Amino acid sequence: MEHQGLNNGVNRTEENEISLGEIISALFKWWWLVILCTVLAALGAYFYTIYTYVPVYTASASMVVNSKQLKIVGQEAVLTNDVNLSAKLVNTYTAVLTSNRVMELVAGELDLPAAAISPYVSVAPVRDTEVLRIFVSNPDPLLAAKICNSIMHVAPTAISSTVEVGSINVLDNAKVPEFPNAPATFRNVGVGAVLGLMLGLGIVFMLMFFDRTIKSGDDVKNKLGLTLLGSIPYLSPKARKDQGQGQGAPLVNSDQVGFGFVESYKAAGTNLRFASAVTNAKKLLVTSILTGEGKSTVAVNLAITIAHTGKSVLLVDCDLRKSNMHGVLELDLEDNQGLAAVLNGACAAEECIVFATEQGIHVMPNGYIVPNPSELLGSEKMAALLAALEKQYDYIILDTPPAYLLTDAVALSVYANGVILVVKQGCAKVDVINSAQAAFENAGVRIIGCILNGIKYNQLGAFYQSRNYERFLGDYYKNYALTNKPAQEAAAASDKN
Structure with missing residues (x-):
């Protein structure tokens, strides 16, 4: 019986280290899995968007913020316009227009609960202007226009009673929208593709990590x-x-x-x-x-x-x-x-x-x-x-x-x-x-x-x-x-x- 010396090789390394070359190799090996996850997630997002789409109509109206103030100079009254004040009033009026008080006034006019109105309302300023735009989105185009015009009706009174500086003037009222908003297909598919790509890469890295x-x-x-x-x-x-x-x-x-x-x-x-x-x-x-x-x-x-x-x-x-x-x-x-x-x-x-x-x-x-x-x-x-x-x-x-x-x-x-x-x-x-x-x-x-x-x-x-x-x-x-x-x-x- 012959007994030989044991192998004198390099010490075994127990750490499961992953090199850049192994990552590239894994991506070449599992590229089909990454693409499959990306495509399936994108298709899933597309069909989800198509089959869950509910037509929504958006009515819009706009108003102008008036920041002019009356000042007494000597014995004469002078109107002044402060640009910084206009910017602050735009932000203030935006908060007021989406407040519960305005929603309750609109609800009283339309005989609707306030909680059923506020989720559909949004206000956005037009950049580099003193114009505010009110958007109301609702599956009922007629109701969307009514809510929007009701806000335009009660807004001056609500603002004048809460904000002592400046005023608003109605620029245009809302019209009944004829066409619904397009579904966010492109956005949802893009988000789904990115999530699928992340999922595929995650699976590849998990396979690499547990591959011994x-x-x-x-x-x-x-x-x-x-x-x-x-x-x-x-x-x-x-x-x-x-x-x-x-x-x-x-x-x-x-x-x-x-x-x-x-x-x-x-x-x-x-x-x-x-x-x-x-x-x-x-x-x-x-x-x-x-x-x-x-x-x-x-x-x-x-x-x-x-x-x-x-x-x-x-x-x-x-x-x-x-x-x-x-x-x-x-x-x-x-x-x-x-x-x-x-x-x-x-x-x-x-x-x-x-x-x-x-x-x-x-x-x-x-x-x-x-x-x-x-x-x-x-x-x-x-x-x-x-x-x-x-x-x-x-x-x-x-x-x-x-x-x-x-x-x-x-x-x-x-x-x-x-x-x-x-x-x-x-x-x-x-x-x-x-x-x-x-x-x-x-x-x-x-x-x-x-x-x-x-x-x-x-x-x-x-x-x-x-x-x-x-x-x-x-x-x-x-x-x-x-x-x-x-x-x-x-x-x-x-x-x-």
């Missing part, structure tokens, strides 16, 4: 404290379908995956070789936290990438619960053959190892599901098998089940030289990943590093998609790929022959 998943290489270093071995771009379902590799797993030896995809695995393989060379790690366990993170695809592609450097690589399907490695590589496998059969003593290891010609790797698949996978993987038979196999190969890649809630990976990890953790962008939460890390650390197993899988570059604040990765790499790499394509095709043809 890994989204970038910085998250791997800061939140997990792990070394980033590589970043694998996302391939769309269409690209997977076009690739046509068995169950749809994109492989680096295929011509359909794109040059950038292959280069990302070359970079990950190089980093892995340097990281494993420190402790001469040969037996590498590949696992993920949850299902669907692409650990098996990563394991296969890492094995192929390392094999292309001239190393002998054995890929072992240690997922005894859901074996699919033979399907991914399209290998012919007889029943009751594979790792489980070797551990149960049904056949020898050499009989269960096949060579995948197109990929250039040796593979020990698994032929059937067993009821006690964690016990078999953690058994002395497994330790003895790995000890024998490591003498024959430069690297052994162990593809295991997800580490969260399953003990298979942890049980097997004590026989490996290190663990490679596959994390899919935006999938597992940090707390869940940390719990799996703690399980490996408690077992005394070294986590060599992390491979961030399925990266969508538009979620990192970039303005390109992974399908445009070659454009990002530049014309130099494009020309290199095109120049070497005939040589690659010739080599592939010779291998088949």
Whole structure:
């Protein structure tokens, strides 16, 4: 049993800090949600305005404030006009005209309750003049005009009895309005759109704040404290379908995956070789936290990438619960053959190892599901098998089940030289990943590093998609790929022959 030193990565940062780049990324990711909230709120405001609209008629009249005063100069009476006094009288008369006293006088004339009149009345001065305008809005156009004219009738008496300075003169009386006021559709739609925009942005920020998943290489270093071995771009379902590799797993030896995809695995393989060379790690366990993170695809592609450097690589399907490695590589496998059969003593290891010609790797698949996978993987038979196999190969890649809630990976990890953790962008939460890390650390197993899988570059604040990765790499790499394509095709043809 081999116990390696624990991972000595960066300290984990627990704070959920949000950078400007993450905000921009979230807006690019959730732009449709912001627009949807804005449009729905604007439509809601529009239909609310249309269906709740009640025609209201506004009658208006105007009066002039007279601020002239009589002064005695010597023995003569002189009329003076004070501009400042006019401004003060306009404000005073406005308050008087909307007072309860005036409303009661109008109510007495029209035989209406005062409380039913005041909500419809408003007074506004005309700017830079001494003119006051009285507005009365009411669903009944005739009543609106009557109230307005009644105010004009009682106003001089009410003002003269309460304000001793100045006077008012009626400029024009109200007429019965012919057309109702237009509904405030534009204003309400604008307000609704602004509120919807604020709601959409609020939802986006809430999603960002509560999003505890890994989204970038910085998250791997800061939140997990792990070394980033590589970043694998996302391939769309269409690209997977076009690739046509068995169950749809994109492989680096295929011509359909794109040059950038292959280069990302070359970079990950190089980093892995340097990281494993420190402790001469040969037996590498590949696992993920949850299902669907692409650990098996990563394991296969890492094995192929390392094999292309001239190393002998054995890929072992240690997922005894859901074996699919033979399907991914399209290998012919007889029943009751594979790792489980070797551990149960049904056949020898050499009989269960096949060579995948197109990929250039040796593979020990698994032929059937067993009821006690964690016990078999953690058994002395497994330790003895790995000890024998490591003498024959430069690297052994162990593809295991997800580490969260399953003990298979942890049980097997004590026989490996290190663990490679596959994390899919935006999938597992940090707390869940940390719990799996703690399980490996408690077992005394070294986590060599992390491979961030399925990266969508538009979620990192970039303005390109992974399908445009070659454009990002530049014309130099494009020309290199095109120049070497005939040589690659010739080599592939010779291998088949």
